[in-house]
């Protein structure tokens with residue numbers, strides 16, 4: 371084995387395309403490439419975005435190729451006039467482009483033309499010294515149909531994210547540095563950067579030979595203010611730096627944070643249950659899990675749907691149902707359905723959170739506008755397969771004291787089974803669950819809102835109000851509300 375402090379190989383990434391410089395497309399390819407190169411032990415030194423101009427591409431490729439071990443490009447390999455990557459790379463090495471016989475053959479197979487002047491054939495013109503590299507599918511073990519073009523130390527990938535992502539991971543062997551492994555640790559703190567800057571500086575100075583330390587504030591996180599990332603190739607050094615830093619930070623400022631409570635969601639919920647062993651909360655949580663299990667026995671995956679409007683109660687509900695569904699159907703490829711009935715004046719913060727949750731929980735969101743009862747009728751028409759709607763209703767909600775865990779909608783409503791797994795939960799229980807598992811919730815709750823309706827009828831809860839040192843009116847976060855009875859004090863209806 372070679373030395374642990376082996377100098378890592380380096381890489382530069384060149385993203386090619388006017389659409390990115392005009393802000394019409396968000397570049398996700400460089401992030402994807404960086405994440406993979408990092409885990410493969412390669413240090414990315416620079417990312418550059420260049421326009422679809424031959425000179426620009428050639429100049430950047432030349433410079434990157436001289437400076438870094440590897441150069442990865444994304445984009446500009448299609449058939450249209452603005453796809454100039456192959457020509458640009460050729461120019462960087464003072465080469466011409468020539469049609470590569472294998473590519474000519476491929477294009478003939480796909481498009482049925484072997485006319486060397488056809489625009490489709492443009493994709494076959496690559497730098498003279500180009501090599502074609504075929505990946506091997508990780509699933510079938512077969513050689514991929516379309517090759518990656520490389521020359522010297524430059525590797526050219528398509529710009530379409532799904533194509534780039536599919537292809538890039540197949541070439542791990544080209545990039546992976548077997549002598550390098552990065553270890554990393556994260557510390558989350560709930561004080562601001564200024565308070566800890568001198569502590570960070572001291573730790574950095576002491577370990578700078580072997581450990582890198584980064585500080586990343588997050589202005590919108592409900593759980594921490596700053597994320598600290600320590601990295602090293604030497605695990606022992608990393609551990610000492612990390613331990614020393616933790617004890618130097620102000621007492622109580624380090625918070626336990628789970629960056630992805632959806633991973634092993636079911637196991638984590640059961641850990642919470644165990645840690646609350648025997649409490650009232652644990653009993654209610656256990657009963658909720660049972661209700662959800664029963665519902666999943668009674669109704670098939672297609673027959674269920676989660677009522678999700680971005681509120682705290684349905685956030686708890688969604689997380690519970692998600693965990694149970696994952697457990698019951700571990701390899702299902704269908705999306706869980708959610709129902710969102712949009713009010714006339716939704717808060718933008720709520721809408722944004724609903725979008726984030728939709729992506730995170732991989733939901734098939736069915737959205738309707740108008741009165742709830744009418745929307746339920748539309749739902750019935752468009753999705754006759756749905757029989758049951760999971761809801762985050764609690765007994766203390768208006769008109770809800772009579773509800774049971776399974777209650778049909780009222781006789782004069784479109785008929786659905788309402789499944790209410792968290793009926794008995796108190797306001798505090800809701801926060802114990804969300805904060806105990808680090809589940810993300812709508813940002814309005816951190817600004818004093820304790821229950822959410824529409825913009826025209828919802829305000830921050832007056833009990834949470836205080837005046838800060840500048841004399842400005844502020845609100846404490848919802849989870850700090852003392853009197854559970856006052857939950858709806860910010861609501862007009």
Ligand SMILES: Cc1cc2nc3c(=O)[nH]c(=O)nc-3n(C[C@H](O)[C@H](O)[C@H](O)COP(=O)(O)O)c2cc1C
Nearest residue numbers: 677742759761767769778779780783788822823863
């Ligand atoms: C899926 C679903 C089913 C509902 N079924 C009924 C019902 O059968 N009878 C009823 O009076 N209200 C029903 N409602 C309305 C709710 O009781 C309640 O008025 C609505 O969720 C607004 O709550 P909020 O004022 O706390 O925001 C239903 C709502 C939803 C989302």
Ligand SMILES: Nc1ncnc2c1ncn2[C@@H]1O[C@H](COP(=O)(O)OP(=O)(O)OP(=O)(O)O)[C@@H](O)[C@H]1O
Nearest residue numbers: 677678679681682683684710711761762763821822
């Ligand atoms: N517009 C809606 N679209 C879909 N489901 C809804 C809608 N309104 C209410 N629900 C369902 O009814 C439940 C009860 O609504 P409620 O407003 O009390 O709770 P919440 O929105 O989850 O949280 P909060 O009480 O903080 O507003 C929700 O949890 C959700 O399951």
Ligand SMILES: [Co+2]
Nearest residue numbers: 681683767821
């Ligand atoms: Co509620």
Ligand SMILES: [K+]
Nearest residue numbers: 584585586587
């Ligand atoms: K920083």
Ligand SMILES: [Mg+2]
Nearest residue numbers: 681821822823
């Ligand atoms: Mg609500």
